[in-house]
Amino acid sequence: MSSAAPSPASADLPGWRHVYSGKVRDLYVPADVPDSDDAERMLVVASDRVSAFDHVLSPGIAGKGELLTTLSMWWFDRLAGADGGPRIPNHLVDGAEPPTEVAGRAMIVHALEMLPIECVVRGYLTGSGYQEYLASGTVCGIPLPEGLADGDRLPEPLYTPAYKAPMGEHDENITFEQSVELVGEERANALRDASLAIYARAAATAEAAGLILADTKFEFGQDLEGTLTLADEVLTSDSSRYWDARAWREGASPAERMASFDKQIVRDWLSANWDKTGAPPELPAQIVDRTTARYRELLERLVA
């Protein structure tokens, strides 16, 4: 594992103390709070690192942290009611400004008690869902009609939760019943209902921009009053698959149908050029540039 991106994790940010770096993001707490568990706020800084198949790749994708943060913030705002829909509470601290050193790629958020579930919604069949379907005719144990192809639209969007493994470990698909065991029936129902509702709302917005939101993943936490709150990043090209709607309708091959605005470009190149043992190869400049261009185009089409 390596990364050519500068490591903001070690950078000094006035007023903040670094506590954790995930594969893509770096977390800080206010420097004046000695025990990070007591922190009420966190600074989440998105780097230009890109990960696939649980590896951080090299080089990074220049500008990715800023593009994804802009997209996340835009969706949080839409979902808070800017799109005319009901207000979905989110973890952003109103009016709080991240340090100028990381401006544009950072958010100040309320530190929440996170629920250990990745709330995945799939409107289309692809990726690990398609692999499972080929093997058993199901997705996360949910039986599907026969004869579906890679990239096909599902009869209805499916909620397919995953257990959010502790830091660095691989997340694991679970059944809805297992999610009930993890967080209780009421919470599990609320997570499913909120996830499906947000997916439907976001998919409609994407459609209006000529985009398909094929699938996505949400994370929720709860605040001190127990309010279910949308956290983490939301509807970014790291947490979602976006395709071009016209290419999907008209494309002759799976690759043409799933013309992607997300890191599928990177996944596809790696799958073709690496046997998944040892360290992954350096990404060629052309793959990096294409990924950057597609991330940028996604933002322009949605936010324009």
Ligand code: ATP
């Ligand atoms: P990796 O991506 O390397 O597998 P990760 O998902 O833990 O690990 P990141 O996504 O880079 O790493 O870091 C974000 C972390 O912050 C996640 O663990 C996420 O659940 C957590 N998080 C996001 N929003 C909040 C919040 N408001 N309060 C507390 N934790 C949060």
Ligand code: MG
């Ligand atoms: Mg994450």
